[in-house]
Amino acid sequence: MGIVVPSWAIWIFGTYVFPEPTQVRLVNGSSRCSGRIEVHHNQRWGTVCDDGWDLADAEVVCRQLGCGTAVSAPGKARFGQGHGPVWLDEVNCMGTEGAITECSLKRWGDHNCKHDEDASVVCSGMCPPFSTGELRLVNGPNRCAGRVEVLHEEQWGTVCDNDWGMEHAKVVCQQLGCGTPIYAPGWARFGRGYDPIWLEKVTCSGMESALSECRVQSWGQHSCHHGEDASVVCTDPMAVQLVNGPSRCAGRVEVLEQRQWGTVCDDNWDMRDANVVCWQLGCGVAVAAPGSAHFGRGSGPIWLSEVNCTGTEDSLSKCRARPKGVTGCHHGEDASVVLWVLTVQELNGLVRLVNGSNHCSGRVEVLHNQRWGSVCDDGWDLNDAEVVCRQLGCGTAIWASSAARFGQGYEPIWLDDVNCTGSEAALSECRARPWGLSKCNHGEDAGVVSIEGKDLL
DSSP states (O other), rough: OOOOOOOOOOEEEEEEEEOOOOOEEEEEETTTTEEEEEEEEETTTEEEBBBBBOOOHHHHHHOOOOOOOOOOOTTTTTOOOOSSOOOEEEEEEOOOSGGGSSSSSTEEETTOOOOGBEEEEEEOEEEEHHHHHEEESSSSTTTEEEEEEEETTEEEEBBBTTTTTTTHHHHHHHHHOSSSSSEEEOOOOOOOOOOEEEOSSSSSOOOOOOGGGBBBTTOOOOOOGGGGGGGEESSOOOOEEEEEEEEEEEEEEEEEEETTEEEEEEEOOOOOHHHHHHHTTTTEEEEEEEOTTTTOOSSSOOOEOOOOOOOOOGGGSBBBSSOOOOOOOOGGBBBBBEEEEHHHHTTTTOOOEEEESTEEEEEEEEEEEEEEEEBTTOOOOHHHHHHHHHTOOOEEEEEOOTTTOOOOOSSSSOSSSSSSSSOOOSGGGGGGSTOOOSSSSSGGOOOOOOEGGOOOO
């Protein structure tokens, strides 16, 4: 297979030199996937002028950041005016480039703009990492696409893209239950990792059931940098979008199947289903789950009916439903969602219960620094469980489980020595050790069963 050389590679003394791709970030938005676009040049962050700025340009930024697809490309400093240099003007992307610097553009710093013309981007967002315990994909638009990370010595790290190909992607997709591989990109297509680079020159036949069964060099020995992090894109799950609403976080639910967008029937559609859509789009929490084509009738196929989510899934494709395309519905029954976009400060301290029989029973997880993590069972009792149940609107607590009764978590252990009086409105109001400081392991993860989740007992 031939090598595709990026346009930013430089030919020096008979060989290609690959400089570090230009860093890009979005600032002043509700998440890292929306905001004013800034690029790093000459050791300074600067803005991009909105002259000619459109969705094709925004699509490249979203791809470079691993933030899904572009929703809008606002100009006129929609997310506030920058203060540094205006680095780029008249950016002209096809929409297929891997980085904004691969697009046609004027020379760095050459512009006739002011900061009230700063360009912005709103992307569809990303999902939380999907993990099997030793392998996960991160920063992708869904659980089956993203940067490959492996767990070694209790620390997540990346895989170098040297010799990385479709055989490796086939193993990763199979291990994660994600269908067949579509693409095995390198060059940090879904963003650069920050932790160790654990593997280089992995050798897979494609028949292995797990990446750990492939031949590898010694863990941690490599000649790579994070600009060479390997990624994978698999066929599953379906993408989700909200259309015809006042913002990207409200509208008619549409899912992508067989390369065609279609709607979801409102049979059994409720807030638990809406919350899964909310999480998949990175939109905060669900406010309403209207049916009856509240945001207008769709025109494509009706892909899903009788969706039945517990509310803890990370994508709509993981919820129970009738077979795709098998419905007795018409477009007057199209399902919709209204989501409440939260700031990072508001997101911190959110609580959920996972691995239980419903959203009112399971392992306690809290959101902090945009990552879900568990709670240690040291001192965990009914007073603490009562606060969780109140916060989730689940009635009275009837059990405060310990010793990972609902399975072990994979992410950080955020809270330890929680000590609630039982009258607090949220778990974050209770006394506890500082966030992330614990002396526990995931075999001590705390759980809760409320009166509305008692069918587990």
